[in-house]
Amino acid sequence: MAMQALTGSRVRERRLALGLRQADLARDLAISGSYLNLIEHDRRRIGPAVLGRLATALGIDVAALALGAENALIDDLRAAAAIEGGAGDGRPRAEIERIDEFVARFPGWAGVLAQGYRRGAQLDRAVAALNDRIAHDPHLSLALHEVLSAVSAVRSTAAILAETEDIEPEWRTRFHRNLHGDSERLAAGAEALVAYLDGSDHAAEAGIASPQEEFDAWLAARGWHLAELEAGADMTAALATLASGAARALAGAWVAQVAADVAAVPLAPLQAALARLGPESEPDPAALAAAFDAPILAVMRRLATLPGATVGLVSCDGSGTLTFRKPVAGFTPPRFGAACALWPLYSALGRPMTPITARIVTGGRGGQRFRVKAFCQPRYPQGFGGPELREAAMLVWPDPGEAAGEALAVGSTCRICPQAACPARREASIILSSGAGAIGF
């Protein structure tokens, strides 16, 4: 995972460039060889004292080794070089070994280059999202079918009226009425389709967004938090703002769920418990569940939907279908179709009642790291004789600190995932062919 050039990796690069053996360097630094090995593989943070000695021993600036704004810049430049900077077509290759010098001498130009690279990556993601939508959108095909059906009826009926000279008056009246009804339906269908293809989020919501998307947007607009329920108030008015009955049903089920969660894990005691933990500690849903005598999944939902919570949550049923998706910056669940099979969510789904903690890193340029906790709870709503229903959930915390330790490389969904060599790939990616497959190595 060399998507971000890490401090340890730089130490290793520099040591190898100087032809130093790991054991010799460790002796010079008065640390153990195995500790240096862990540092070089980014599994240990480097304290300031060791960092200073390392920089001296390797003959480079401390700042060039430490992670910081400049190093983020260098990371972007390295990634840009990996993708665009290879030799070929008569172009000279990027002078990656002089990258420190480049950044030091031309900070402005380096910034411009890195910015261009980040913008490119952003556009890649936007294109991928659009492709995902068109290729996987059952609502679009349904809307087209609706329009075609109305057109068929109009064409056939109009032809009858135009071509049948001796048509009986009652038939004529009936066909006129049908024609009117179909033309109304056609106008509405065409309007919804145009609004949809227009692409503005507002139009998609008013038109033919899926019930799940409508529900997601409704909840997102509330900051994922239903303050009314905390106050014991009624949600009927808020639910009425949803356009489709299917979305109202989804939201109604969620409101009932949240009401039960609020009763099991009330806001004030939960916030007090979190305050005792301090802002730095990641809350443990199982421990909180024990403290509140509440279901673990209820605690997970509560943590993700506290006011201003910066943690994402995805839930799925036994088929793996996502039933709840609250994104968090850098981690966006797919809008349609199945998610990445490598998500720890699915490890939990396969091992009910087993808490799973993991670190993940998203694929692609500038992959971001997250800490996740996943858990699966089976239910038997029809008793011993009935089917087992599973529900799994995964909390996703951003992990912005120094990237340390192994992280599982995951994606959103295969179709828009840039991981070239993935053992779990089930569908070709639409963005691999652009050369993005080269990154990550």
Place this chain on the structure above:
Amino acid sequence: MTRHVLLIEDETNIAEAIRFILSRDGWQVSVIGNGAEAVASVRALRPDLVILDLMLPGASGLEILTALRADPATAALPVLMLTAKGQARDRAAAEAAGVSRFMAKPFANDEIVAAARALVAP
């Protein structure tokens, strides 16, 4: 002898138009709007031709076609399937299941009449 066609189509206005066109052409036309009753209706009514919409509530046109082909009494019955454009995959499946002919929506009225006549020799 009057030729009998059973139309299985849930879009009532399309069904009404087809009923009118084929009645004018001398057919006896029966209409049902639900896929779930389709196979039983075919067995009871014994039509000379079935016009079957691909997308139906209750059961898909493809399921109905497969059931008809599996029954020796209806294995050879002409089936004209109505599809919307852009259902290429479904059409391939219907072809494999033994459909007699396709008609893409939106269709022209004389196309329907010509197709029905061609499928049932007088």
